[in-house]
Amino acid sequence: MKLAILISGRGSNMDAILTAIRKGHMPQAQPVLVLSNLPEAGGLTIAREKFGLNTEVLVSNDLKGWEYDKNVMTLLQNYEISPTNGLICLAGFMRLLSPQFVSLFRNRIINIHPSLLPSFPGLHAQRKALEYGVKISGCTVHFVDKGLDTGPIIIQKSTPVLQSDTEESLSGRILRDEHLVYPEAIKLITEDRLKISGRMVLINGEH
Amino acid sequence: MKLAILISGRGSNMDAILTAIRKGHMPQAQPVLVLSNLPEAGGLTIAREKFGLNTEVLVSNDLKGWEYDKNVMTLLQNYEISPTNGLICLAGFMRLLSPQFVSLFRNRIINIHPSLLPSFPGLHAQRKALEYGVKISGCTVHFVDKGLDTGPIIIQKSTPVLQSDTEESLSGRILRDEHLVYPEAIKLITEDRLKISGRMVLINGEH
Numbered sequence A, B: 001m002k003l004a005i006l007i008s009g010r011g012s013n014m015d016a017i018l019t020a021i022r023k024g025h026m027p028q029a030q031p032v033l034v035l036s037n038l039p040e041a042g043g044l045t046i047a048r049e050k051f052g053l054n055t056e057v058l059v060s061n062d063l064k065g066w067e068y069d070k071n072v073m074t075l076l077q078n079y080e081i082s083p084t085n086g087l088i089c090l091a092g093f094m095r096l097l098s099p100q101f102v103s104l105f106r107n108r109i110i111n112i113h114p115s116l117l118p119s120f121p122g123l124h125a126q127r128k129a130l131e132y133g134v135k136i137s138g139c140t141v142h143f144v145d146k147g148l149d150t151g152p153i154i155i156q157k158s159t160p161v162l163q164s165d166t167e168e169s170l171s172g173r174i175l176r177d178e179h180l181v182y183p184e185a186i187k188l189i190t191e192d193r194l195k196i197s198g199r200m201v202l203i204n205g206e207h
Helices: A012-022 A042-049 A065-078 A099-104 A125-132 A167-190 B012-022 B042-049 B065-078 B099-104 B125-132 B167-190
Strands: A002-007 A030-036 A054-057 A086-090 A109-113 A136-143 A153-160 A194-197 A200-203 B002-007 B030-036 B054-057 B086-091 B109-113 B136-143 B153-160 B194-197 B200-203
Touching: A002 A012, A002 A042, A012 A030, A012 A042, A012 A086, A012 A167, A030 A042, A030 A065, A042 A054, A065 A099, A086 A167, A109 A167, A125 A136, A125 A167, A136 A167, A136 B153, A153 A167, A153 B136, B002 B012, B002 B042, B012 B030, B012 B042, B012 B086, B012 B167, B030 B042, B030 B065, B042 B054, B065 B099, B086 B167, B109 B167, B125 B136, B125 B167, B136 B167, B153 B167
Parallel strands: A002 A030, A002 A086, A030 A054, A086 A109, B002 B030, B002 B086, B030 B054, B086 B109
Antiparallel strands: A109 A136, A136 A153, A194 A200, B109 B136, B136 B153, B194 B200
């Protein structure tokens, strides 16, 4: 399965995924492309220099929704990444994908979000969790549907919120868990172990 | 601190609280009254026969909001339970308390809810969690404010959701955790170890 990883920043989840692949943890996953919507995304250099991967930049130029996404589509086609052989991993990609793109890559786009969804979707999830005063937060890997962080959930991992936590300290602790569960979810998908039934994601061979 | 426990059903959390008190786990907590809005609530018999407690029934008779709650108020006064010496523990009490009552007993009413709030407030939280397809749920003890399950959070405990879970099996597993954390929260309050700051509930002496 060909992986395209979409980033907008330092790409720490991208790094975790590529490191897990390099270590041989997901033999069915073939990373092909790292794409950023921002030319200054730090992850682009890491992808090229640490992992020898192809990188591409598609700046927005005020293109919205499918206008932008069809350029992503064309780029994926150039790398021969299709809805049948590909998996698109969002790793801090700061654009909402259009319904058209999501339909084309149905159940082939995944995202990681720094909260236990459905709590705290959208931006600044960790800050929202602190402001709400929850005692437990965490992270969620999910398939991407047309909503904002609403798709079927693959894996969740909980993280205690400490009284002394700042947005930074909580984000850091959640991020360490993200780096564990995102590769785990990709492994399950590339090994064809998941079955999606409505909103349920069932893992073959699990209780 | 005088405890009034409000129930509508079998009162399993009531039983857990009263058992913890009997075992000496909360020496500052003095259970005074169990109140039900339904005469058939099974917990009434348990309160009387197992724990020798006073029980009262206030049927709704279509009384709404403060019209009903002022009768609760009068009853509490009869038992000399006040906002300064009392703690009202909702344990499956199936009425939403009025803003007037909540204001009078500000930060003196607590509730337990079978989800990791703010996910799945309201009725059938476990069913909603299953239908959403979350992998982690749990329970929340919180102060009651004027909203539905929106008050400041005291304790949360997470519970994994299993693929094989039914509403019944998930509810049962969460309930076992409820029986642990509800007495724990009451202990913290009766020992005056909590500080409420906005939505934050801080525990003295915790990290």
